[in-house]
Amino acid sequence: MSDVIDRPILAEEVAAQSRLRIIDCDVHPSIHAHSDIEQFMPKRWQEHLRTYGSHLRTPYIGTTPYPRSSPLIARRDAWPPTGGPPGSDLDFMRKQHLDPLDIEYGILQVLDLFIFSQQNLEFGAAIQRAINDWQLAFWSDREPRLKASILAGQDDTEFAIAEIERCAKIGRYVQINVCPRANEPLGRRRYWPIYARAQELGLPLGIHVGGYGGHAPTGGGWPSYYVEEHQSNAHTMAAQLTSLVLEGVPERFPNLKIVFIEGGFGWIPSATWRMDRHFEAFRSEVPHLKRRPSEYVKEHFWFTTQPIDEPDEAKHLRSLIEWVGADRLLFSSDYPHWDFDDPRYAFKTPLTETERRKIFNGNARALYKL
Amino acid sequence: MARHIVARTSDIPPGGNKVFGVEGRDIVVFHVNGEFFALLNRCPHEGAPLAKAACVARLTSPEPGVYERSRVGELLRCPWHGWEFDMRSGQSWFDPKRVKVRSYPVAVESGEELQKGPYVAETFPVHVEDNYVIVEV
Numbered sequence A: 001m002s003d004v005i006d007r008p009i010l011a012e013e014v015a016a017q018s019r020l021r022i023i024d025c026d027v028h029p030s031i032h033a034h035s036d037i038e039q040f041m042p043k044r045w046q047e048h049l050r051t052y053g054s055h056l057r058t059p060y061i062g063t064t065p066y067p068r069s070s071p072l073i074a075r076r077d078a079w080p081p082t083g084g085p086p087g088s089d090l091d092f093m094r095k096q097h098l099d100p101l102d103i104e105y106g107i108l109q110v111l112d113l114f115i116f117s118q119q120n121l122e123f124g125a126a127i128q129r130a131i132n133d134w135q136l137a138f139w140s141d142r143e144p145r146l147k148a149s150i151l152a153g154q155d156d157t158e159f160a161i162a163e164i165e166r167c168a169k170i171g172r173y174v175q176i177n178v179c180p181r182a183n184e185p186l187g188r189r190r191y192w193p194i195y196a197r198a199q200e201l202g203l204p205l206g207i208h209v210g211g212y213g214g215h216a217p218t219g220g221g222w223p224s225y226y227v228e229e230h231q232s233n234a235h236t237m238a239a240q241l242t243s244l245v246l247e248g249v250p251e252r253f254p255n256l257k258i259v260f261i262e263g264g265f266g267w268i269p270s271a272t273w274r275m276d277r278h279f280e281a282f283r284s285e286v287p288h289l290k291r292r293p294s295e296y297v298k299e300h301f302w303f304t305t306q307p308i309d310e311p312d313e314a315k316h317l318r319s320l321i322e323w324v325g326a327d328r329l330l331f332s333s334d335y336p337h338w339d340f341d342d343p344r345y346a347f348k349t350p351l352t353e354t355e356r357r358k359i360f361n362g363n364a365r366a367l368y369k370l
Numbered sequence B: 001m002a003r004h005i006v007a008r009t010s011d012i013p014p015g016g017n018k019v020f021g022v023e024g025r026d027i028v029v030f031h032v033n034g035e036f037f038a039l040l041n042r043c044p045h046e047g048a049p050l051a052k053a054a055c056v057a058r059l060t061s062p063e064p065g066v067y068e069r070s071r072v073g074e075l076l077r078c079p080w081h082g083w084e085f086d087m088r089s090g091q092s093w094f095d096p097k098r099v100k101v102r103s104y105p106v107a108v109e110s111g112e113e114l115q116k117g118p119y120v121a122e123t124f125p126v127h128v129e130d131n132y133v134i135v136e137v
Helices: A011-019 A034-038 A043-051 A090-098 A112-117 A121-140 A157-170 A189-201 A226-246 A268-282 A293-300 A314-324 A353-367 B111-116
Strands: A022-027 A103-108 A146-151 A173-178 A205-208 A258-261 A301-304 B003-008 B017-022 B025-032 B035-040 B054-063 B066-077 B084-086 B106-110 B131-136
Touching: A022 A090, A022 A258, A022 A353, A034 A043, A034 A121, A043 A121, A090 A103, A103 A121, A103 A353, A112 A121, A121 A146, A121 A157, A146 A157, A157 A173, A157 A189, A173 A189, A189 A205, A226 A258, A226 A268, A226 A293, A268 A293, A268 A314, A293 A301, B003 B017, B003 B025, B025 B066, B025 B131, B035 B106, B106 B111
Parallel strands: A022 A103, A103 A146, A146 A173, A173 A205, A205 A258, A258 A301
Antiparallel strands: B003 B131, B017 B025, B025 B035, B054 B066, B066 B084, B106 B131
16 A cells, blocks of 8 residues: 655656566557448448347346446546547557557457357357457557457357467467356366467467356356456456366466466465365366466466555565466556556565566566567 | 645636646646645556546445435546545545545635735736635645
8 A cells, every 4th residue: 555645756767667668468459430340340240230239148237338437447547639439549559558658568458349248159250350350450560569369259169260270370469368258167178179279379378357258257146336346357267267277278288378367366376275275185086187286377377467456565465476476477557447557556565676577578578479 | 835826716617627837746736616626646556647537526325225425526536546535635535544645735815915925926927806726835
C-alpha cells in the first residue's frame, strides 16, 4: 500500500524507466468499427454479424454487455481523442502507452466480439479468422512493436487446427490463444490435437481470462456482482492449471509452453502446494504423472503479472514473487483496461536488477523468441 | 506555503477541472457546486491522472439492499482502478488512515482584494470585477 505521492516526478525516475525496455504481454486492441473486420469475412458471415450478432450462453439478460466497472472496462483516460473505443486508435496507443512506457514489444490479446464464446461455432470460426487477419493488417503491419496471437477456439478442434495451420504459414504470430472458459476443462483429451500442433510449431499456448462458456464462473454458481466475478478469474485459472497438470498435458507434451494471461499470480503457490500434497495421496489414480505437479508448473507454465495482488505488507509480495519464481513471471499492463498496471508503480516491493530484467523483458523475449 | 493565483473562477466550468503546473507539481483544481478543490494530479496508488477521474456521489449503504447518495460530485473516482477519494481532504474512502491524495488549500478572492494584497501576479491580467482561484502550495 502506498504513501501519499506528494512530490514532482523526478527526472531520474523517467530515466530509470527508459533504461529497461519493456515487453508487455497483455495489450488489448479494439475494433474501431465492425466494417474494419468485414473485409476479412465472407459475405455470408458479414450478414450474420449484422443480422444476429453474438449468440452467447449466458443465463441472465444483460450479463455480457459493457460497461463493467468503467465504460467498456476501460481506463477513463484511454478514450482516443479521435473517437472510437479505447484501444482502437494506434497513434493514440503509441502516444499514451508504447512510447512513454518504452514498450519494446506488446503482445496483442483481442477480446472483441466474444470470439471464444459464440455458440454458433461456424460464426465463431469466421470471426476468429477475421480477427486474426485484422490483427496483422491493422496492428502488426503498421506497428512492428505489436505482436499478434492466433485465436483458435478450442471447442471446434478441427477448425482450430486449420486456423493454426493457416496462420502459422503466414509466420507472423507469436502465440496460439485458447479460452479458459470452454465447454470442458482444458486438460481434456478432446483439446490435445491443439496442444500437439502448438508443440510442433514451437508456439506458446496463451490462455487469457474471460469468456462466457455455459458454466458458472465460480464453483459455487453465478455471482451477483461484477466484483465477485472479477475475483473468480483467479479461481478459473487455478482450475485450469489443475486440469492441465493432472490430466497430463505437460507430461504428454514435454516441449509445450503455456502462458496464463491476466490471472495474476498470488494464487499459484497455494494451488501448487495443494496439488503436490494431494498427489502424494492420490498418485495411484494418476499414474500418468511421473513427477510432482509443482515440477510441471515450474517448467511448463508462465504467468503474466497483472493484476498484481497487493498485500498490506510489501514483504509478503516479495515472498510471493520468490515462491512463484521470477523466471515464471511476465510483465503485463492490460492496457487500456481499467485495472491497468503501470510498470513503474505496479510492484509495491523492490525488485533486484536481475529480477527486473527477467520479469519486464528477458522471460518474454526468450519465450516468444523476440 | 506560497499563494498562487491559478485561474479566474470562470475559467473552470461547474463540474469541470483544470490542471496547473505549480512549483513543479501538476495540481488539478475542480469546480464542484460552486466550490473549488485542489489536489495533486496523481493517484497515490499508481500515479493515474486525477484530472480524468469521475466526480461521483458518496454512495453508502446502512444495510444490504438500502442505498444512499450524498455529497454529489465531491468524491473522485480514479480513472484507472476506481479508488475513491474525498475531494475536500484527499482522503481515500476505503482506507483513509493510510492512503490519501495530497490536497491543497484553495481560496477564491476578488480581483479587487488581490490588487490590494502582496500576491498580485505580475503576469496575470487582473480584472477587478473577476474572482480568482488561489491555491496554496
